[in-house]
Amino acid sequence: MFEPAQLRTFLAVAQTLSFTQAAHRLGLRQSTVSQHVRRLEEAAGCRLFLRDTHGVELTEDGEAMLGFARPILESNERAAAFFAGTRLRGRLRFGVSEDFVPTRLPEILAGFRHDHPEVDLELTVELSGTLHQRLDAGGLDLCLAKRHSPEGPGRLVWRDKLVWIGGERLRLDPRRPVPLIAFPPPGLTRARVLDVLERHGRAWQVAGTSGSLSGLVAAARAGLGVMAHAQGLIPAGLVRVQARACGLPDLGGVDFVLLHGRRDSHAQEAADALADAILAGGDLLHRPLP
Numbered sequence: 001m002f003e004p005a006q007l008r009t010f011l012a013v014a015q016t017l018s019f020t021q022a023a024h025r026l027g028l029r030q031s032t033v034s035q036h037v038r039r040l041e042e043a044a045g046c047r048l049f050l051r052d053t054h055g056v057e058l059t060e061d062g063e064a065m066l067g068f069a070r071p072i073l074e075s076n077e078r079a080a081a082f083f084a085g086t087r088l089r090g091r092l093r094f095g096v097s098e099d100f101v102p103t104r105l106p107e108i109l110a111g112f113r114h115d116h117p118e119v120d121l122e123l124t125v126e127l128s129g130t131l132h133q134r135l136d137a138g139g140l141d142l143c144l145a146k147r148h149s150p151e152g153p154g155r156l157v158w159r160d161k162l163v164w165i166g167g168e169r170l171r172l173d174p175r176r177p178v179p180l181i182a183f184p185p186p187g188l189t190r191a192r193v194l195d196v197l198e199r200h201g202r203a204w205q206v207a208g209t210s211g212s213l214s215g216l217v218a219a220a221r222a223g224l225g226v227m228a229h230a231q232g233l234i235p236a237g238l239v240r241v242q243a244r245a246c247g248l249p250d251l252g253g254v255d256f257v258l259l260h261g262r263r264d265s266h267a268q269e270a271a272d273a274l275a276d277a278i279l280a281g282g283d284l285l286h287r288p289l290p
Helices: 004-016 017-025 030-044 059-086 105-115 128-138 189-201 213-221 268-280 282-286
Strands: 047-050 053-060 091-098 119-126 142-146 154-165 178-182 204-209 227-230 238-240 253-260
Touching: 004 030, 004 154, 004 282, 017 142, 017 154, 030 059, 030 253, 047 189, 053 059, 059 105, 059 268, 059 282, 091 128, 091 238, 091 268, 105 119, 105 268, 105 282, 119 128, 128 142, 128 154, 128 189, 128 253, 142 178, 142 189, 142 268, 154 213, 154 268, 178 189, 178 213, 178 227, 189 227, 189 268, 213 227, 238 253, 253 268, 268 282
Parallel strands: 091 119, 091 142, 178 204
Antiparallel strands: 047 053, 142 253, 154 227, 154 238, 154 253
């Protein structure tokens, strides 16, 4: 038998690749997180994580456990909700960043709709900057988006690295301005890229812009230039650019977080339930669709 609390902790560590961040997300001490993982490894009879001074990574058995942990927790939560006799109702306005369009997020949303058929889920797909604005204005109850900085608000779902990507045949001349493909303002990735390029004294020019990820990907596949994107979400047909050889600066990390709207909202319970479902299935968010 695998304890739900230990599985929940395992998922949090697997998604953040950090015992510290997992403890923060779950409201636990880091020693408790370590204890949960150790006991789960004892129950499974194998190592689930490799830890060193550079960070945390899943073992092959840890990857396998991902496939089991989420359905076990989902079944447990469905059973608890059924016997508690509680049914969520009402309208839930959920915003999600363009970054997640090609991922398996629809599987998480489909599971939520199955479990809570009386919740009227309204989905908005936008740039992260726009989602922050709409949330602040009271136009959303919950959103999944990038945050401005690691110290910003939100429950961490997944931490990644921003990298330069482009078409397989793209060749950049480090002596010429960077041909940049980017979302329009107020895109957070765009703002980060321009800030980094300016600080490193690297000239740039806009080679393509679109409000949709599919538009940016089309421009990049056509070889018009480079774009910045989360390493774990690189779209099909694009590859990571060798930044150092092309004179491109490092872009740093990026956090994807859940942000709640006004906590006195009538949709608070539904928003909490969807947030829990996303946190439980967060590993699906960096598995692009085939």
